[in-house]
Amino acid sequence: MNTKASTVRQPSPWVLPAVLTLVLISFLAAVFLGIVDIPARDVLSALTGSGSPEARSIILDIRLPRIVTGILAGVQFALAGLLLQTITRNPLADPSLMGVSQGATLTVTMFLLFTVYLANPDSHSVNELPIAWLPPAGMVGGMIAGGIIYLLAFRLDLSPIRITLCGIAVGAVMHALAIGLIAGWGSARIEIILEWMSGSFYARTWDHALFLLPFTVVGFAMLPLIYRPLVLLRFDAAVARSFGLSYRRQFSLVLLLSCALAASAVGAVGPIVFVGLIVPHLARFLAGRHFPLVLPLTIVLGAVIVTLGDLIGRLAGGAEEIPIGVVTAVTGVPVLLALLRKIP
């Protein structure tokens, strides 16, 4: 066998085009299908700016921003999951396991408590909720959790298993605090917390998409910078450093990036369970030995799965739609089990 052919890897020719086609199909399906039946012709004219005001409003103000927000969030969750799984060398790592989701839940709960409850102690009145502020509030919490884990990680010399345990511990504490607050608070407004906690794209606007966009862009801009270190970070620290990697610097960079991606996404759409966990596994499974494909596949599949999951939730639930977080969790479990069977 000649080494040229074996060291210069040819990516599998069909995987990427197939998955990109899937993106297009799922995107179009999500735009054209919905609980309000709009004929395809009206959808097209709404997209080009003409058509009836109702169709335009549904397509441009409800469906499109929701889909775009979902795609951005899905890509961010999937990327964050891949990065966390890589640096912790733990196949179970995802934003929920690492405490980022719980941190966000805690600050969103606190935020609602302070702004709504303290300003208006009558717990049964439904007054105007500061929903627009939930994304930044959640993001701050996620970043705080990430920051704590980062500091602990440095004190413990970045040992992967310890970092994972720190993440679980920090997450457990923040989750307990959030639940405690909710239980003690007990009011009609719990509903908004519960809806946020289940992970939902309901009523997501262009504002949410615009909130996420800078994080997605920065995340993508960083990818070339961390592409090679990501391979080396899968080795023991001693090995990676022997190969010339500044382990601490690269580890910190990847950890902070994954926390920023996950925290902003959690803030915007709530903790969508399993996307960060499953998508990297699915990508690895499809990529097989074609190592360089894992990263692009993770990004693309993150978008596809979230778009399709939300579409299923919208169509299956009827007027009371099923939150995306529930859909991904329910459909994610069989996928995870199937993948586990393939891993020896």
Added chain:
Amino acid sequence: MPLSCSQLSVNYGRRRALHGFFLAMEKGEIRALIGPNGSGKSTALQALAGLIKPSEGRADIEGVAVASMSRKAIAKKLAFLPQQPAAPDEMTIAQLVRQGRFPHVGLFRSYDRRDEEAIEWALESTGLTGFADRTLRELSGGERQRAWISAALAQEAGILLLDEPTSFLDIGYQVEVLDLVHRLSRERGVTIIMAIHDINQAIAVSDRISLLEKGELRFDGEPKALAESGLIEKTFRVRGRFVEVAPDKPPHFDVELTKLPQSKS
């Protein structure tokens, strides 16, 4: 001088793992680091590679303090192969060996002909050319060890640090690895220091030997002088004698398979 250190001491918490270790290596020299388990061999190698911070003393690569160099700069001059390194199972040999080029290509530069040649040479030297596409999971212990050596070779560093490179290999691969070490030193002028358990292999292949006991350097010199010193029996608490195999060859240590009486109590 490619590699040297002086007064090198390392503490793990309150335990002193290495104390006042010194070393001066010539270009192309093969040095064996021997000593009982826990005598500080791995610690010495890691301190030389700049992977652990010594509490005292310094290590130098070509006269420059290792502590002052970046990981990338160190990796261009020195390749270190730890004991039983772990890697993702689904990685192929070729992918592993490619990582050895990281100090040369950095974050962005694409692999050019020079890099591919180095990878090819590294695979060839370890007899892995035909296996390059296999994943690490599919390999035997010996093949995996050779894959790691191959990755270290791809770094094309002038100094090679090996931590027990022959452990877990059958006798055939042990000889192959030692043969490779010898060739690298004589044909390419690579300076090699390795921790090794087999005293006869150490004596046979190395130009000089450092003997460690409880973190202290007990002996630094040529194999012949070590044989005459009687330190092997004392340090390892065994009885045996050095037998001359051939007049121009270093002696062979023949160990008795019963321990000295006082070590039994």
